[in-house]
Amino acid sequence: MMTKAEYLARAEAEDDWAPGWLAIDAAFGARYPAITPPHLAAPVQERAIFGGEEYIDGFSIYPSPSGYQHLLTYGMSKLYVDEESFGGAFSGWGYEMTMKIRANGPDGCHWAVNSLRNLARYTYTSELWFEPFQFISGRGEPLRTESDTLLTSYVMAPDTEVPGIDTVHGRVDFIQLVGITQPELDWVAGESVEGAAERAKDLLRRIADDGNPHLVTDLSRSHSYV
Template structure:
């Protein structure tokens, strides 16, 4: 898309990238309204807020196992910017997703999961290093703080339902955070290769095709 085509199609008040994300989500959830959470600090990042994630939507997914599906807005270019038209990648080129079996101690929605996304987003913004499929991330402890869980790290894979999209600003992959146990994490740390992560994801998918994280899963 050229700059002129972009200017013809969109207005300055359009959240161009946001609309593209919503259009992809609609293919999965139709007209179901999510529970949407604005920046937890109260201010958008561009306005001086401390949370790089400008918002996160949570959907109830009734496929087996029933889970919360959390989707970030903020790692890709969300708003009108004609200088970004026709890029190869939209900003960092991805958004985070996370699928989580409801956890008793959460009571309501797992807001801590949005904070995890914010922490990872800060790392990306501060280091200039982005995430891709088949990366793994040690959490240096339980992924949900102060929780008796053996889930102590993540692997990243393309979200099985959302995949990747082309937007007016470039490509966006929906990278799903998948919780892994301490044994699985140790296995990857001993062999930190793309192939090792791919193989683990394939193993997890056999019984868990949507790669849903369950904090009660043990090694």
């Protein structure tokens, strides 16, 4: 890890240096070597740093050889030079969000991109962040609007393929959203929060053991695991 003096020197020498972004790229590049993923960048004028409503600067969508799309956010952690963040315990909120979508290409992922945008906005405006094995209720509505999918909500998990990283701004973990059905949500939530994390882990194990080790969200899933 570089010293603060080295950090500041490089920041002065390279106007466009984005150490956090580069660290994330390196982590996913190790999983997907020689792949340049499609990237959806938020318009500059819409980004929150310039007074807009967009808290995610961009999304990369990596095509997995296993037949799904691996989505990744850029913006929950510190992406750019920030002297005050150097050497911190956590970079920004301490994570970026991911999803794995059963789709043939990026065009089948726009609904998921919108979900991630909304969750980022929620965290930045409420200052409430997410952790693995939490659940997010979709209020009974399908994850993809105007579809007949049974999936209505999410459970969070550590990304099954890309481990967290230590950056010059602190730790960045990759938290994967996994789509679940309403009966699954009701079972995980229970009557109280006590035991919910363990039930979430149990549900994720059931999904993984049923031929889905990377917890891919498939809108066509026709059954629940509870």
